[in-house]
Amino acid sequence: MVSKSRVYNWYIGLLSAGCMVLYGYDASVFNAVQVNDQWKNWFDHPEKNKNLLGLINTSYSIGAIVAGWFLGGPTADFLGRRWGMGIGCFITIIATFVQCFAPQHQLGVFIFGRVLIGIGQGIALTAGPVYIGEMTPPEIRGKVMSFWQLFWSVGSFIAYWVNYASSQHVKTLGEWTWKMVVIFQLLVPLIIICQLPFIPESPRWFIQRGNRIDDARNSLRRVRDTEQQVEDELLAIREAITFEKEVVSGSYVALWKDPSVRKRLLLAFVINIGQQLSGQGTLNTYSSTIYKSVWPSTKTINLINAINATCGILFTANAVWTVDRFGRKALLIVGALGMAVCMLVVPVIGLETPTTATGGKEQPVGIAIVFMLFLFIFFYKPTWGATVWVYTSEIFSMNVRSQAVGMCSQMQNVAQCIFNQFFPQFFANCGLKAFFFFMSTNMCLAAFVWLCLPETRKVALEEVDVLFGGQNHQEKGGNILDVADAHHAQLGVDNVVGTDDKIAPVVHHDETSREIR
Template identity: 30%
Template sequence: MTIETFPGSSGYIDAGPDRKITYFSNTYVLGLTVIAGIGGLLFGYDTGVISGALLYIRDEFEAVDQSSFLQETIVSMALVGAMIGAAAGGAINDKYGRKAATLLADVVFALGSFVMAGAWNPYVIIFGRLLVGLGVGVASVTAPMYIAEAAPSEIRGGLVSTNVLMITSGQFLSYLVNLAFTEVRGTWRWMLGVAAVPAIIQFFLMLFLPESPRWLYMKKSKSDAIVVLSKIYDPYRLEEELDQLSTALEEEHQRKNAVSYLDVFRIKEIRLAFFAGAGLQAFQQFTGINTVMYYSPTIVQMAGFHSNQLALLLSLIVALMNAAGTVVGIYLIDHFGRRKLALSSLSGVIMSLILLWGAFYFESIGTANIGWVAVLGLALYIAFFAPGMGPVPWTVNSEIYPESYRGICGGMSATVNWVSNLVVAQSFLSVAEVVGTSWTFLILAAIAVAAFGFVFLFVPETKGLSFEEVEKIWKERAWGKSSSHLESLIENNEEP
């Protein structure tokens, strides 16, 4: 097979087959990752900005100030939109491509931001929140999928984790923006409206980016796919990638029926993959991350630090730690492995939640007021969660599904994440009121123990494997056929 070179290709053309691929070794792939990751920035900004904006919305609209239901609806409507967007995003990605889905998400998100900025009553704000949620939902499916399909398998985890870094950076940015506009006229309108800027920037940058090479090869144009792939791989590796794509395309053509949602549950290997992926997404939320991100000022005040300014400052530090921890995860995920990183992360999360339980428990029974232990517990929680359970679920879900099911399964698992997110956001304070803050953290610790068992039993290691090799793992698990070659491959890739 003869491989042609193309103008504008990466520096790999003169590389030999033993050249090591690193995170920074291909600026073309890194550029695709950062631009696609702006969708993650929108994701993070939207989840964080509303906490500050709501304070000023209450000041302007008396109806909101007097109605807890309206306040909860304004906050949660974006999550409802994200659930819908994630559910629809899979089908949109499969039919129209990752690039078109990203452009659509940007348009809807920007429109929602403008609607909120110009809202004349609370119900218009709610409608705007629904629109930005739809955009975020589609982006949450599309960005990791686009990055994964353009990334060499050796660094796929780190590149997909860059999208999670953009999410955590967006959350941190939202806190800074909230502080920046506190003294500006039309405070909350600026807070919510400025989110349109990165959406518009991403829209125009995406116009100059290619479609995902895997989607192009499987759905549209092999020649266009080869042009893109030649900018990512050297000739030796390019031939190998094209052979794998050719095999995958042939297998897809052999399927008689169109892919459907029912197939996800009917076909055993797809069902096993979805169970692992969706379970990871659910446990990411139910182990309490958005309890910390949404309610960290409240938790800090519960710990005895009653100053609003101090609570906001400590919350800003929590957000910064979350972003910094994700940077660590970008390195570890391709060196340590997805499964090992998740198990290590959950071990630390369990310890941190038990520490939080102890701090609040001893305070509640009057033995001691050790609020500093609670703050330490929060810091440790973020330090353990951010590098592992932050990026691992998104990375694993971007690589464990066969090509023809990647959009549908990715959308369904992202929907599980958003539903779980909504449940946690709506229930934490209520549960804390019923059973007490200390026992709420102990419940989260018990869930984290269950998550550890789930990862240990059901999530395979996928570090360094091609999409086709990952697909073989699920076929092995589904049908019990032995393959000494595959077992050897997995063992080698599990080594740090």
């Protein structure tokens, strides 16, 4: 029977993962509206200028990069993980109104809204995975984090189906054909904000910010089954943070000072950049443009995008049962090789078949190309989609976790910002031959993972440093605190409890309450 605390773990994890719906929705919004005739007319046909089209898309990435590198980490560390998610959601709501009600012919206002929404999501997407990693136990951490990418697909699903439904009523909706797609982005951040006050703050944040042991203990009691589990994890957190503050650094300086952290930062940079250069980032942003070379009908393209988003949810669900069963490394390798094959077959089909008089392909050829792009998503979603986020959120020590996760996750936007800026011109010049670039990238990513990444499956957050050549922060912190057993707290006997800046031994023999005070 599933315990009450385990169900609650899933609830708070899924609520936090809801922040990814914002990212998935917005990433799909522009792909949906850029082929919308009402949107084109409203802003004087910006699609005619390929560089301007790239700028509109990358404006989101610019805001997200600024937030991820300079705002997300400090917000989550100084105000708390919940505040980080809440502030990010609030900014997203404001930005949604800016985009939706941008005056006619004022494309600059729409672009400003996309920059603003990037800032909001950059803050929320930093706090969300950190909160999930710190609140869930190791045995289900990978499963819960899999929903992070699954919810990206949920956001994309909502955006594309709203767009498809709106496109069926153009005469009735008029300009609201595209505005309806934009305004629906209010839904999820409002739901998240309303629930955040009722979930616990991270116990690791309580210890890091003022050594608030009682608050951390109360937080852990809501998400762990037994008092022994609570005290063991509380001890592990205190040991790790004590070591980091006294031996390494309690500030972000450790990002550059600690060799093992530098190594992790570099590895995480590569896999997050690789996630976007695999082809998924470009396909999601410009799939409408790509499909236009195969299917001349806009309605057909809208339907394909909507079905793709639906399949994306189903494919991502595979990560829930595979990420903790087969491990992070195996999934990343298999995913990269599968995507490479798809990116080889798609251009071969397109280049070796004739083009019709309307500029598209024969229906069987179009179906074959769409099938291969769907198969690409099948390989991408549970591997480089979900697993990269899982890996990034769990490899950093407490003292730098928020800032490091924010920086690494925004390397996705750095890569996307650069590549998406010139992809429209790249695709216009090379056509489907551009897919050979993605094939090569995926082959290189498979080799990189095989040679460079250690496996982190079911490793406690406080012990993950050892995998990257660092010291065991839990055991070293236990030595500093003079703890007899660094891995297990002893209930009802001598234990060390930190008060403010002091470490003092305390004896407690109350077997009824079974607490360490």
